[in-house]
Amino acid sequence: MFKHVLVPATGADSDKAVFETALLAARPFGAHLEFLHVRVDVTDVVVAMTAGGIGGGGAIQSVIDRLEAENKALEQKAWQAFSSFCAEAGIATGGSAPGTGLCADLVVETGNEAQWLAEYGRFADLVVVGRTRNGEDVALDVLEAALMDTGKPLLIAAAQAQAALPGTVAIAWKDSPEAARAVSAAMPMIEAAERVVIISVEEDEQTKEETSERLQRALRWHNANTSVQHLARNGRPAVEVLLGAAAGVGANLLVMGGYSHSRLREVVFGGFTQRILRGADLPVLMAH
Template identity: 35%
Template sequence: MTYKTILLVVGISQLEDDLRAAADLCASEGAHLSVLVSKIATLPPMGDLAAISAAWIDSRDGDMEQLRQSVREAREILGSAGISYDVVGRYSETMRLGQDVGERAWYADVTLVGTSLRVDDLLRRGVIEGALFYSARPVLLAANLRSVTLEPKNVLLAWNSTIESARAARESLDMMQNAEGVHLVLVDPKTKNGEEPGVDVATYLARHGVKVAVDQLASAGRPVEEVLAQHARDTSADLIVIGAYGHSRIRERVFGGVTKSMIDAPMLPVLMVR
C-alpha cells in the first residue's frame, strides 16, 4: 500500500532523533507525520489517604507539565522540517495505553517505533502491543530510525502458514513489488505448508510481480529468530517482514518467542503485522 500517513510514537524524553528521522522519511515519501507523545500515568501509592492525595496530585501535575513541554518541543522541531504534521500528547493509565495508541494508529498506514521509547520498557512494550492488537495496522521497529526505508531493495518475508504471516505478506505487498528481490523464508517447514512448502504463497506473490525466491532453512536446534537474522544478513536484506504473536502474548512473555525477540532486539528494520 502507499504510505500517506505515518504515526510516530515517542516518550517525553530523548525524542529529537526519532522526530528528525521520521520527518526525513515522510519528506522522502510525501507523507503526513502524525506524532503521539505518550506518558504512562502515575498510579497512587499505598498509604495514608491524605498524604497520598497531595503527593499523587503533585506527581501527576509534574507529569502533565513534562508531557506538555515535550509536545511543544516536538512541534518546534517539526515546524522547520517542511512537512505536513500533527502532534498530540496522551497521559494514559497503564490499562488504557494500548487503546490510546491503537486509536491513533487507526488513522495511519504504519506505526513507527524507534529508539526514544527504549528508556521506558513498559511504555515501549505497551505502545507496540497497542498498535498491533488495537489498530489492525503494521508496526515498523528499528534500532535506529535512520535505517528505515519504505522502499527496501531486499526483503526477507518470514512465512509459517499462519493468518498473521498471510496478513504480513498482504500488508507489505507494495514494498515487495518494488523490491529487487524477496526471500520467502520457512524455518523447519511442516506438512501444513503443502507438498512443496512455500510454493503456494510464492506463486501468489509472483502473480503480483514480486521477484520471489523460496528458502527452506533447517534450524539445527537454533532459535528461529537467530536463523532469520543470520539469513537476513546473508541475503543483504534491509527489511524483515513477519507476522506477530502467532502464540498468545502470555505464552510469548513466559517462554519467549520470535515476536518477543524481534521486539526486544531488532537487528534491522522489522515490519510486524498482527
C-alpha cells in the first residue's frame, strides 16, 4: 500500500489539483504526504553567466536580486498553499509519528528540481506530479526524473482532481514488461477499486488477446470485479480508442506502462504517452 507519498510544492497555482490528487491517493492508506519545494540555486546561475561572459557586475547583481525575490515569493506561496490545504483537509502537520494516520510535512531544498525529486522519490512509495504548471507543460526533465530515476510509480495528476480515487481503474494493457510493472505498481489502487477494466487496443495482427484474459484471471485474485475490453482501431489512432474507452467506463484512473524502445525523450514522453497526457482528463499512473 501507499504509506509515503511525495508531492512537489512549486508555488504555482496549478499545485492545487496535484495536492488534491495526492490526497485522494494517500487518504485510503492513512499515508504520510511529503511536500517538496525546491528553490533555484542562484550561485549556479551566476556561475553559468560568468562562464558564458554574459553581462558585467551590475547585470549579474540585477539577476541575483531578481532570482532571490522570485525564490522568496515562490517559497512563501508554497508554504501558504501547503498550510491552507492541510488545514482545509484536516491533515496533521508538524512531525507526526509513523502509524498515526494521514499526516504531512514540507521540506525545502535548493538546487535542481529534477535531481531533488529523484533523490526524495527513491524513498517514497508513490510520486505525484502535475502535467502542466500554470498552463505550460511540466519540464521534461522533471517527469523523466520522477519516472526513470526514482524506481517508484508515478501518478500524473489531471488539471482537475477526480471526485474520488481509485473508483474505476482502467488499465491500458499490452503484453510488455513495462505494462506489467505498471499493473504491479498500481496494485494498492486495483485492490481498493470499485471495478477494474482492462483495455486492450488492437495494434496489429500480432496483438495477443489471450494475455488480457490471463491478466484478468490474475487480477481477480485481487479484485473480483475485473473485466476486459478488446477494441479494434478501425482506422482510428490508438490513443483516441483508449481514451474513449476509459471515458466510456467512467474511469477515475488510467494505469499504463512507460514504454521505451529508443531515446527516452522521443518515446516515453513523446508519441503515444504525450498524447495520452494531453488528451486524458483523468490521472495517469505510470511505471517503467
